[in-house]
């Protein structure tokens with residue numbers, strides 16, 4: 001699939017007239033239909049005025065190719081994280097509400113769980129068969145102190161999921177780190193769930209999370225993997241049309257041989 005073309009079909013082309021004359025010439029042609037500018041995402045020439053103009057370094061950052069595909073995957077992952085965070089908040093709310101009610105603590109919990117069920121179904125999570133929920137039910141017969149701890153734990157986990165969601169959705173590097181660490185941290189719990197009752201849905205969840213961690217670390221070069229942050233930025237720069245063209249204008253000048261990470265815009 002051509003992710004760049006797909007992006008342009010959805011959001012429209014991104015044309016830009018850089019102030020640098022040499023660079024401008026590389027992005028601009030005059031056709032019979034009028035002047036045309038090269039789209040920074042899909043690289044086709046689009047007839048009409050450029051959407052923006054100014055110094056090359058102020059050009060919009062356009063995700064294209066692999067970077068665009070990665071962004072789409074990360075945002076899907078972010079949505080899944082948001083959903084999970086909300087589900088956990090619902091559970092925490094359940095625990096907290098019997099804390100205040102004191103009486104029929106169990107009833108409240110049984111009351112809160114059906115409320116969380118549609119969300120759980122959406123994520124293919126069978127609350128009835130979950131040993132974690134079973135544990136929670138057990139804990140409910142215990143002290144107030146334990147309940148507070150359980151609620152605090154659930155809220156903390158929910159917060160982690162929501163922070164992961166925000167970071168991933170905004171395509172922030174810290175979000176990728178939080179997601180990689182946070183997801184790994186809870187893999188043991190998922191394995192624990194599997195030891196009690198195996199369902200293919202749980203297996204799928206585990207596999208998705210495993211793949212997500214490997215994907216994040218490998219593709220985003222986290223923790224210094226495959227050259228780390230510098231290599232990642234260099235890779236992204238090599239995919240930016242404007243930076244490629246800027247490197248090409250340098251290449252035509254003998255005194256400036258092109259280098260791998262040539263970023264004259266920065």
Ligand SMILES: [Zn+2]
Pocket residue numbers: 008012013014039040041042043044
């Ligand atoms: Zn385009």
